[in-house]
Amino acid sequence: MSISVITADYHDTQQAKDVMACLSAYALDPMGGGAALSEFVTGNLIPRLQQQSNVFSVLCYVDGKVAALANCVEGFSTFSAKPLINFHDIVVLEPFRGQGLTQYLFEYVEKIAIERGCCKLTLEVLEGNAVAKKSYQKNGFGSYELDPEMGQAVFWQKKL
Numbered sequence: 001m002s003i004s005v006i007t008a009d010y011h012d013t014q015q016a017k018d019v020m021a022c023l024s025a026y027a028l029d030p031m032g033g034g035a036a037l038s039e040f041v042t043g044n045l046i047p048r049l050q051q052q053s054n055v056f057s058v059l060c061y062v063d064g065k066v067a068a069l070a071n072c073v074e075g076f077s078t079f080s081a082k083p084l085i086n087f088h089d090i091v092v093l094e095p096f097r098g099q100g101l102t103q104y105l106f107e108y109v110e111k112i113a114i115e116r117g118c119c120k121l122t123l124e125v126l127e128g129n130a131v132a133k134k135s136y137q138k139n140g141f142g143s144y145e146l147d148p149e150m151g152q153a154v155f156w157q158k159k160l
Contacts, residue, residue: 001062003101005108008057010050019057020046022069026091031129055088058108060101067096070105072112080119085109087123090132097131106139124155 008015020042026032037045049055054075060068071089076082087109092101106121113121123141125132136142143152 001099002064003104004061005104006059006061007112008059010046010057015059016046018059018066019049019069019071021066022059022091022093023071023089025093026069026089031126031132032091056112058105060104062096062099062101066093067099068092068101068105070109072109074116074118075122077119082119083116084118084120084122085113085116087121090123102135103139 006015008019010016010019023045024037024042027035027037049057055071055073058070058072059066069089069091070087073086073088075084075086077084090102090105092099110121121141123136125136145152
């Protein structure tokens with residue numbers, strides 16, 4: 001089995017298709033919401049990604065076939081006065097699950113984070129996604145708290 005990991009070039013037609021294929025599969029999965037990406041997203045995501053300087057995607061290939069994706073966003077930690085990288089989407093296509101591909105994604109992105117002087121990597125995970133949580137914990141991720149009396153941090157959202 002040959003595994004390769006690259007930073008996607010959104011201007012490369014095949015790599016852009018691979019990003020969209022992985023993200024589309026993830027959207028259809030129950031852990032991704034179980035619904036297809038909207039027509040707006042499928043028509044606009046790649047052009048919009050091409051315009052972002054703080055977003056990058058990492059693709060993992062197994063024997064030349066796209067197998068996994070990590071969409072990452074560079075942010076900034078005010079408490080550390082340094083950048084950080086957030087894993088916004090992590091996808092392993094179903095035929096390739098259980099092969100440890102997330103570890104390849106994490107190692108690749110961690111190298112990028114170190115090169116950029118980042119203070120941490122962040123991600124969010126659904127409470128019921130035990131498989132993903134186990135993989136993330138194996139790779140050094142965990143919940144956090146600033147003060148034990150205040151409890152663990154929780155990710156919230158407000159859709160606009």
